[in-house]
Amino acid sequence: MTAHYDARETREPAVREAELFSRLPDVLRGAMAAPAYAERLKGIDPAAVTSRAALAGLPVLRKSELPALHKASAPFGGFVPAAPGSFARLFTSPGPIFEPEGRQADPWRGARALFAAGFRPDDIVLNTFSYHLTPGGFIFDASARALGCAVIPAGPGNTEQQFELIEAYRPVGYSGTPDFLKILLDAAASSGRDVSSIKRALVSGAAFPPSLQAEIKARGIDAYQAFGTADLGLIAFETEAREGMVVNEDLIMEIVKPGTGDPVAPGDVGEIVVTSLDPHHPWIRLALGDLTAALPGQSKCGRTNMRIKGWMGRADQTTKVKGMFVRPEQVAEIGKRHAALGRLRLVVMRQGEADAMTLRAETAAASDALREEIAGTLRAVTKLGGNVELVSPGALPNDGKVIADER
Numbered sequence: 001m002t003a004h005y006d007a008r009e010t011r012e013p014a015v016r017e018a019e020l021f022s023r024l025p026d027v028l029r030g031a032m033a034a035p036a037y038a039e040r041l042k043g044i045d046p047a048a049v050t051s052r053a054a055l056a057g058l059p060v061l062r063k064s065e066l067p068a069l070h071k072a073s074a075p076f077g078g079f080v081p082a083a084p085g086s087f088a089r090l091f092t093s094p095g096p097i098f099e100p101e102g103r104q105a106d107p108w109r110g111a112r113a114l115f116a117a118g119f120r121p122d123d124i125v126l127n128t129f130s131y132h133l134t135p136g137g138f139i140f141d142a143s144a145r146a147l148g149c150a151v152i153p154a155g156p157g158n159t160e161q162q163f164e165l166i167e168a169y170r171p172v173g174y175s176g177t178p179d180f181l182k183i184l185l186d187a188a189a190s191s192g193r194d195v196s197s198i199k200r201a202l203v204s205g206a207a208f209p210p211s212l213q214a215e216i217k218a219r220g221i222d223a224y225q226a227f228g229t230a231d232l233g234l235i236a237f238e239t240e241a242r243e244g245m246v247v248n249e250d251l252i253m254e255i256v257k258p259g260t261g262d263p264v265a266p267g268d269v270g271e272i273v274v275t276s277l278d279p280h281h282p283w284i285r286l287a288l289g290d291l292t293a294a295l296p297g298q299s300k301c302g303r304t305n306m307r308i309k310g311w312m313g314r315a316d317q318t319t320k321v322k323g324m325f326v327r328p329e330q331v332a333e334i335g336k337r338h339a340a341l342g343r344l345r346l347v348v349m350r351q352g353e354a355d356a357m358t359l360r361a362e363t364a365a366a367s368d369a370l371r372e373e374i375a376g377t378l379r380a381v382t383k384l385g386g387n388v389e390l391v392s393p394g395a396l397p398n399d400g401k402v403i404a405d406e407r
Helices: 013-031 035-040 063-072 111-116 136-147 159-169 178-191 210-218 328-337 368-382
Strands: 089-093 097-101 124-127 150-153 173-176 200-203 222-229 233-237 245-247 251-256 270-276 286-292 319-321 324-326 341-351 354-363 387-391 403-405
Touching (some): 063 097, 063 286, 111 136, 111 233, 124 159, 136 150, 136 173, 136 233, 173 178, 178 200, 178 210, 222 245, 233 251, 328 354, 328 368, 354 368, 368 387
Parallel strands (some): 124 150, 124 173, 173 200, 341 403, 354 387
Antiparallel strands (some): 089 097, 222 233, 233 245, 251 270, 319 324
16 A cells, blocks of 8 residues: 655655745745735745745734735635636635635645545545535545545534434545544444444544544544644644644745744744645735644654644733733744843733733843843833743743733
């Protein structure tokens, strides 16, 4: 049995990197045909953006901005150069955020994630993601069919009818949330229905803790996780190595300091920023609001792309102190103004009946003078007073959290 979806997965990393960045200038030119990108990227020479350092100089587009942008300029906020009629399907997600599906084969780049989870051509797949208005069901449907699988478009819920389909068609694969897989298995066990044909699963859209992983495995199903969004499709996926997730092909992933577009140090937790190379619907530095960290080295499965730990929480840690919003980008600005600082964490708590905050800052050059300077910067940036605590390098946890609300 072939171990990999195609030869691209095992390329030398330098070859992949060169190929991605050789394509990026044309993608940027195409993106700038859309009015919103033309405005955001004004003054940028696409031909000069051929490295990660150059890409990091472009502005970040935050997913949290999209609902307002899409409302102001429906349907795509001015970020899609193609007309809606040139796409195959048109969706909406809560916000609203409007997403088009391309006409090309495997438009959501999910076939290789299914392959890594053990799915093969001619497998029958029970797809329980929703097919109603949101793209989830179609992401996995299109991906499975691109791989050569037959798909049962089951959607979520209605377990009795799902049992009829399972017993009739005997699907070997499942795609859906891990929660619904457990519901299906529990309901089958309690009602005496036969779902034993299901041997593998690709799950997403909800937490899959080790306890649930062990339970699903004990029931004879080999389940793998995938990380994706309604905007980008499948971004990263688990492989038989079971060591984090491998980033999908045709995407450039950056991990940046929350609230900024600045790349983190290798191994540090930060916010996921993705640039896609789909000329019909390009995303240029889309900040997802999700945290992760890169893993060192290459996967034991032989795939050579970047690996991440998986989903590690949310990057948007905005909180309100004394009636004023304090944002991660403000904490990052403090760090930029003081070169001697490493990681920062703004801790918000209650003292008596009032809000209070303390900025904990890593530095190897602690002094009373530096502490006073940082306290002044804290007040200037946030318009709020707070304490400053200087700690040794490495004292703060590497978890991507820059604002900790402990009230």
